[in-house]
Amino acid sequence: MLRVIDRYAFANRLRAVDPAQKAGLAVLVILLCLTLDRPLVGWLALGWMLAVAIWYARIPWRVVIAVLGAESTFLALSVIGVAMSVSFDQPVAARWMTSLGPLWLSVSNESLQTALRLLSRALGSAAALNVLILTTPLVDLIELLRRLRAPALLIEVMTLSYRAIFVLLDTLEQMVTAQTARLGYASWRATLRSSALLGSRLFVVAYQRSQALETALHARGFTGEVRVLPLCYRIDRWLWPIGAVVVASLVVAGWWP
Amino acid sequence: MTALLALEAVSYQFPGSPTPALRAVSLQISAGQRIVVLGRNGAGKSTLLLLASGLARPQQGRIWLNGAPVDYSRPGLRRLRQHVGLVMQSPDEQLFSASVWQDISFGPLNLGLSAEAAQQAVLEAAAMCDVTDLLDRPTHALSGGQKARVALAGVLAMRPRCLLVDEATSGLDLWARQQVVQVFDRLVAQGGTVVLATHDLALARRWADLVVVLHEGQIVVVAPPAQAWADPAVRALIAPPEVWEG
Known part of the structure; x- marks a missing residue:
């Protein structure tokens, strides 16, 4: 997976774009996912970020999905833990329940909503971070x-x-x-x-x-400090309006009554 | 004429080693020479290059740069590295940066060049080693031949007058090897000197002005290839009889 991510980071349409521009968009989306407490924000961010990665950066959808899939597996395991309650007593108001010997496993409406909210936030943030790592080699992030x-x-x-x-x-x-x-x-x-x-x-x-x-x-004359020339980048003029639309839509989804 | 680099009765023994790696070695290296250092594994070829580049300090004897003894202080070593560059045996041991551009720029910036001058040095070295199209590539995605040329460019960007090359052509296919040799030729054409440690007899015969044969830490002969080859005792030290029969 590491080699795949690295390969596409060096071979995508946004490779030469200034990393500050890409990181700026990713950080904004992550912040909005974390601060706007609505599942729709996370799902919308996920959709937008998949679109940016697949259609704008031209990274094959299989790669984008594979990376997100690997992360989703970990997220799903965490979310199951949040959604499911374990007790010795039979739950009173559960949406779903089953017994496992003396133990009761149950899912309530509240815990399900909490889990979905957590999942949407995490997936939206992960997708934003994926756009960054799939379009930006680590050397650019170091720069x-x-x-x-x-x-x-x-x-x-x-x-x-x-x-x-x-x-x-x-x-x-x-x-x-x-x-x-x-x-x-x-x-x-x-x-x-x-x-x-x-x-x-x-x-x-x-x-x-x-x-x-x-x-x-x-x-080669090393004296204790690794000094190298900075890399050159270009500013992508379409990424600004795309970023503005993404941010505006997330804000609207988060605050619209 | 003053030698560009001169080793005078230089000896060196690695810590913990029972025998010296080099014993009273003397050698004069002048501008514009193509020198090939031959010898069996452990004969002292790499140690000779380490000492000549100032990366190891001789325990006995002296090394002279342009007629002055090498000064092992920080400014002295910087001066030495302006004149003498070392290309390591494995490019993977030399390339440290994630991008070719940044890796090549490391040496010139260490010499104190400005960003503009370093950029110019990088572009010149890249053109000389035919790696201009690789400048924005990651170093880990290069082929063996490309890595060897980028490692060479990283040293040539410091514009050394004397290039020491430690078996950097081993492991390369014949085309990649020829490309590297062409870079050496370009450097010599510009008045530079190349000292190449190798086991490649064909290259030594075809390319060298002078061969230096090392055996058990001592120089056995310094002579043009034809002259060195003519001596059966020297031939026996360079390669087994079957190789010469072939």
């Missing part, structure tokens, strides 16, 4: 943080971690392939053993790579 004067140490750690994730992922894949070729995962016992060896070896490789990276940084 945005740099412009927002985030601490240099945070920027450096994010830059190096992002690069290290992919290097280690490649290494991990190569190691798993090498282990599989030698029946490393042929049985449950072998899987356990191979996984343990993989973990310990990956730690050593990560350490060696960090040492080599440090040497390479020094070879």
Whole structure:
């Protein structure tokens, strides 16, 4: 999933758009989802954000749905917990109930509404965040943080971690392939053993790579601060009116009597 | 004529290692040379390049840059890195930034160039290494050959007069290797020097002006390829007999 998100973040119609513009829209939508306490706001935000991702940014709908689906699974589990009550006594006013031995599982109208409100808020916010991460590579978000004067140490750690994730992922894949070729995962016992060896070896490789990276940084004059040139972006003139329509519709949905 | 870089009786032993990696090595590197360093694994090729680039400090002997001893203070090392660049064996160990543009800009900015001058250096190095079309790409999405050229551009953007290359052509296909060699040729045509540590005998024979053969931390011979090849004792140190028969 990480590689898929990263690939589309670098290959969508909004790739070269200033990350501040995209982040601004996403943050506004998230704030409205969280502050306007109506389920309609969340569902509307979800619809708008799917439209922006699929039709405007031209990200394949399967990818957008797959990312949202993964998040929805976690959200659904949380929402079930909110909607359902567990008690030893039989509930008095429940919309639905069933007994499980001495336990009663029930869903009331209030808890269902709370759960739906929570789900709509969370899905609307998640969709807004998805638009941001599917259209904006992490390197642009780091650049945005740099412009927002985030601490240099945070920027450096994010830059190096992002690069290290992919290097280690490649290494991990190569190691798993090498282990599989030698029946490393042929049985449950072998899987356990191979996984343990993989973990310990990956730690050593990560350490060696960090040492080599440090040497390479020094070879290019590193003096304790990672300084690089800023990236260039364009302002998307259609994203302003689109954002205005989205925000206006959410405000109306949230405040209309 | 003063050598661009000179190693004088340089020795180095890694901490914890029972034997020295380099023993009393002396070598003169002049402008415009194509030098290939040959030797078996563990012969001391990478250590030689680490010392020549100032990343390791010799325990004995001295290194001279343009006739002056290398100063290992921060300004001294900055001066050394303006003249001597090192390309690591694995590009993945060198490329640290998520974008090609930012990775190449790292070196020039460390040299104290202004943003405009650094931008110009990035564009020149990218053109020289034929990676201009990759500038807005993420480094993790590059092929092996592209990574090697971007790593090279990251060092060339610092405009070194002497480029030290540690087996950066190994693992590349013949086309990618040729592209990298063309970059070396462009640098030499501009008056630069390339010192390439490699196991590629064909490349050494075809491309080098001078080969340096290392064996167990000592320089055995410094000579043009044809002359080095003519000595059976040297040939035996470079490759097994079957390779020469082929």
